[in-house]
């Protein structure tokens with residue numbers, strides 16, 4: 466697996482992959498890879514596509530006081546994992562390559578970006594949309610793959626790809642979990658041992674609420690119970706919300722949109738680490 470760091474080298478390396486007659490799939494990441502990322506690479510390889518993975522810790526999607534400086538960076542180990550997983554090319558640009566002096570463009574996606582993490586982390590989805598559009602333009606893949614763990618991000622990217630006629634398939638892979646149910650995340654390394662043990666309350670609370678909602682229990686009561694379970698485990702809750710799975714609008718209990726797919730999303734902090742998770746309801 467080759468590593469390239471400049472756009473020109475990337476373009477010629479992708480052209481070489483295409484010359485082999487294969488389609489090209491992109492797996493965008495910020496590194497600190499785990500089995501969730503490797504599931505994306507495995508799905509990307511399906512059908513014989515050549516796989517490009519990107520590693521770029523994008524400053525544009527971190528707010529003031531967030532963990533940009535401490536975000537785990539371990540490119541050598543990541544590169545070995547990607548090569549072992551069958552990735553063909555690693556795109557690892559510097560901050561200067563992605564955001565040269567004078568860079569002045571921001572991509573804003575309204576709708577699914579306007580709620581939940583879009584409120585809790587102002588500017589976050591502008592940063593995500595901007596960097597994802599750049600990565601898609603740089604690699605020009607046929608398909609790009611994202612994890613369902615970042616459900617809101619997935620819907621924001623899908624909205625952008627549709628609205629801007631990118632002609633790139635945005636595919637997704639189910640959330641990969643530890644044996645006890647905690648969603649895999651590069652940020653799980655921040656968890657102290659006791660916080661890690663208590664963090665399992667997040668998937669458990671979502672599971673309980675998702676089952677209640679699916680059998681028609683009262684929405685507010687089900688969400689309140691999930692929040693209480695999180696607080697009892699030591700979490701500070703940002704939100705537990707039931708939303709339209711695609712638009713992220715608050716899911717209606719009646720009316721013409723009541724039958725649309727719903728998603729239960731939560732964000733909460735434990736020991737200073739912010740965790741997110743989500744489940745399908747129905």
Ligand code: PAF
Nearest residue numbers: 493494495523593596615
């Ligand atoms: O999900 C991530 O790792 C990042 O948000 C992404 C999509 C690579 C953009 O920086």
